[in-house]
Amino acid sequence: METVEKKVIAVLGDFKNADAITSAAKSIHESGYTKFDIYTPYPIHGLDKAMGIKKTILPRFSLAAGLTGLASAFALQYWTGAIEYKLNIGGKPLFAPQFGLPVFFELTVLFTAITTIFVMFGYLCKLPNWHSPYQHDDGFQAATDDNFCVVLEAEDPRFTVESAKGLLAKLGAANVRIVEEQD
Amino acid sequence: MNSHVITDSSFIKKIQQFALIALGVGAVGILATAFLDIQRFFSAYLYGFVYFTGISVVAMFFATLQYLVNAGWSALVRRIPEFFAGFVPFVIIGMIPILIDVWFTHNLYHWTHHEVFVQGSAEYDAILASKHGYLNPTFFTIRIVLYCAIWFFMYRFIIGNSFKQDESNTDYTPTRKNMKRAAPFVLLFALSLTFAGFDLVMSLDPHWFSTMFGVYFFAGNFVTTLSLIAIFVANLHREGNMKGITKEHYHDIGKFMFAFTIFWTYITFSQYFLIWYGNMPEETLYFIRRFQNGWEWLGYTLVFGHFVLPFTVLLTQNNKRNTKVLIAISCWMLLMHGVDLAFIILPEFSKEAVRFSWQELSGWLFFAGIFFTIVARQFSKRSIVPVNDPYLQESYELIS
Numbered sequence: 001m002e003t004v005e006k007k008v009i010a011v012l013g014d015f016k017n018a019d020a021i022t023s024a025a026k027s028i029h030e031s032g033y034t035k036f037d038i039y040t041p042y043p044i045h046g047l048d049k050a051m052g053i054k055k056t057i058l059p060r061f062s063l064a065a066g067l068t069g070l071a072s073a074f075a076l077q078y079w080t081g082a083i084e085y086k087l088n089i090g091g092k093p094l095f096a097p098q099f100g101l102p103v104f105f106e107l108t109v110l111f112t113a114i115t116t117i118f119v120m121f122g123y124l125c126k127l128p129n130w131h132s133p134y135q136h137d138d139g140f141q142a143a144t145d146d147n148f149c150v151v152l153e154a155e156d157p158r159f160t161v162e163s164a165k166g167l168l169a170k171l172g173a174a175n176v177r178i179v180e181e182q183d
Numbered sequence: 184m185n186s187h188v189i190t191d192s193s194f195i196k197k198i199q200q201f202a203l204i205a206l207g208v209g210a211v212g213i214l215a216t217a218f219l220d221i222q223r224f225f226s227a228y229l230y231g232f233v234y235f236t237g238i239s240v241v242a243m244f245f246a247t248l249q250y251l252v253n254a255g256w257s258a259l260v261r262r263i264p265e266f267f268a269g270f271v272p273f274v275i276i277g278m279i280p281i282l283i284d285v286w287f288t289h290n291l292y293h294w295t296h297h298e299v300f301v302q303g304s305a306e307y308d309a310i311l312a313s314k315h316g317y318l319n320p321t322f323f324t325i326r327i328v329l330y331c332a333i334w335f336f337m338y339r340f341i342i343g344n345s346f347k348q349d350e351s352n353t354d355y356t357p358t359r360k361n362m363k364r365a366a367p368f369v370l371l372f373a374l375s376l377t378f379a380g381f382d383l384v385m386s387l388d389p390h391w392f393s394t395m396f397g398v399y400f401f402a403g404n405f406v407t408t409l410s411l412i413a414i415f416v417a418n419l420h421r422e423g424n425m426k427g428i429t430k431e432h433y434h435d436i437g438k439f440m441f442a443f444t445i446f447w448t449y450i451t452f453s454q455y456f457l458i459w460y461g462n463m464p465e466e467t468l469y470f471i472r473r474f475q476n477g478w479e480w481l482g483y484t485l486v487f488g489h490f491v492l493p494f495t496v497l498l499t500q501n502n503k504r505n506t507k508v509l510i511a512i513s514c515w516m517l518l519m520h521g522v523d524l525a526f527i528i529l530p531e532f533s534k535e536a537v538r539f540s541w542q543e544l545s546g547w548l549f550f551a552g553i554f555f556t557i558v559a560r561q562f563s564k565r566s567i568v569p570v571n572d573p574y575l576q577e578s579y580e581l582i583s
Contacts, residue, residue, distance in 0.1 A: 045582045046582060059499075090462075098455075098456060098459050098460075099456075099459075099460065101452065101456070102456075
């Protein structure tokens with residue numbers, strides 16, 4: 001039987017605490033890596049800045065959805081009330097912004113909320129995704145408990161196993177290791 | 184005395200100069216008004232008085248709120264609202280002319296005329312007669328004294344303890360006391376401000392009533408206070424007198440302003456909406472008066488100036504973190520609060536046409552002069568940094 005060499009998908013390294021991993025993140029970002037991620041037991045203030053993560057584009061989706069919601073609320077009430085099915089209710093006008101406003105508000109919020117949730121989880125966070133390629137790695141699992149883990153991904157253009165290992169070792173990471181593709 | 188008292192600030196000097204000029208011009212203007220038209224004097228007086236009373240008592244509430252919720256972000260900026268609260272003792276003096284009018288001259292409030300309660304007299308008003316138990320000079324005076332007592336006591340206690348904490352970095356009793364007493368004070372404050380809004384402003388039209396009026400009054404004042412805080416913080420920081428302030432603090436103040444702009448809109452609209460839908464004559468009268476003879480333009484201005492514009496500007500993160508934009512929108516909100524109060528107060532005195540001229544402006548300037556003189560004096564006396572506040576370090580390290 002022939003053993004097929006498995007493809008390396010990432011190099012991982014562990015750090016002891018939040019300060020160490022924040023400065024490591026800064027160095028990795030400055031060395032030019034773009035495809036890398038960091039897993040920590042709790043959110044760390046300033047880590048996103050150290051990693052050089054760009055501002056999210058999520059608010060643009062929210063704004064667009066909100067304006068759509070506002071427009072559809074207006075269209076809905078105006079068309080049903082003043083064009084298609086005219087009903088005189090208590091002598092009120094067929095359409096007036098006064099009574100329209102709660103619906104303007106509701107539909108704006110509804111569209112914004114639903115779009116934000118779905119775009120964030122479904123598009124930007126790539127869910128539903130039931131597994132992580134690193135999930136069998138002990139250090140990666142410990143990131144939900146007490147470990148601060150750096151993952152340099154093989155997708156990065158400047159990635160080679162040696163250079164990645166060297167970089168992490170230089171930054172003082174413990175237990176530098178590779179993760180291979182799972183079957 | 185310690186080194187954090189601002190000694191050299193061109194901004195405070197400018198404020199002082201403005202206050203002096205405003206006080207001079209305002210005093211001359213309001214005195215002239217008093218000789219020309221005594222009712223107009225009282226309406227202008229009430230206009231300016233309510234504007235700055237609102238700011239100072241709500242600033243005091245803002246400081247109390249920080250103790251109530253153990254806020255860490257605000258320790259560095261808390262002194263600014265505490266200095267604004269320095270106007271609170273003056274509120275008591277400012278109430279005296281209003282009480283004099285209620286008892287003797289009867290220019291402000293229609294219900295102060297005794298005849299409206301006397302059955303058989305030509306002025307008899309059955310609706311007002313049914314409210315006689317609440318709307319009478321004696322009870323009004325008792326209530327006003329009560330509000331002043333609550334505010335003054337709160338000022339002495341909360342703000343006093345905050346200043347006392349500066350003296351010791353080992354004994355945190357003053358801060359502890361404030362945290363312990365903040366909750367009952369906020370409760371008392373909510374009741375006193377609500378009823379002060381009812382008594383001072385809503386009873387100008389004694390037939391009309393709205394249970395939402397108190398919170399409407401509060402919401403407008405809160406936005407204004409935050410705007411004034413933003414202006415002071417940004418200007419003092421720019422000239423290097425507030426070290427440690429970062430974009431994160433601006434961001435938090437901006438978020439607060441944004442939230443309470445929406446809150447003001449929500450309350451204002453809810454009040455209007457229910458009255459519009461209910462369409463009951465005793466309620467709609469208030470808005471009918473404000474929707475004709477030119478007053479409606481103040482209303483339209485508020486919709487765009489007090490909501491659409493600040494909402495749009497404060498929506499983005501970059502604008503909230505930009506000093507120049509924040510100062511600009513804050514100044515605009517101060518102006519809009521003036522329009523808001525004019526919309527609430529002044530139509531009761533001039534039903535036929537919009538009337539806002541040097542008389543009303545001098546009422547505002549007069550109180551602006553007193554307010555900013557007091558605030559500038561506070562700056563020269565007290566440390567701008569609450570040096571021993573236990574949350575100070577957290578405020579320095581703030582990331583919002």
